[in-house]
Amino acid sequence: METEEWKRKRAWLLVNLCVGSFSFGLTLTIIQPTEFLYLKNRINLQHPGIYFGMSRAFLCISGKVGALIASIYVDSTKKMDNTKK
Numbered sequence: 408m409e410t411e412e413w414k415r416k417r418a419w420l421l422v423n424l425c426v427g428s429f430s431f432g433l434t435l436t437i438i439q440p441t442e443f444l445y446l447k448n449r450i451n452l453q454h455p456g457i458y459f460g461m462s463r464a465f466l467c468i469s470g471k472v473g474a475l476i477a478s479i480y481v482d483s484t485k486k487m488d489n490t491k492k
Contacts, residue, residue: 413485420481435466 442462446455480486 417481439463 443455443459446452446458452458
């Protein structure tokens with residue numbers, strides 16, 4: 408793959424990641440305010456704060472780990488799509 412083509416695909420990957428991150432963040436702003444009340448009132452947990460905190464922590468950690476793995480893979484293989492040439 409030529410360097411210019413790789414740079415163009417890399418730029419589109421960044422745009423796609425930004426759009427995906429924005430839409431994910433928008434979804435979180437809708438879900439997060441009601442999650443604690445759901446755990447407390449509907450599921451009737453004794454310690455809903457612990458489960459709410461674990462939910463937030465796992466969400467943050469999984470995003471960072473996933474981004475790191477994807478970044479390392481794309482940088483080392485320069486494969487950003489599944490097309491075969």
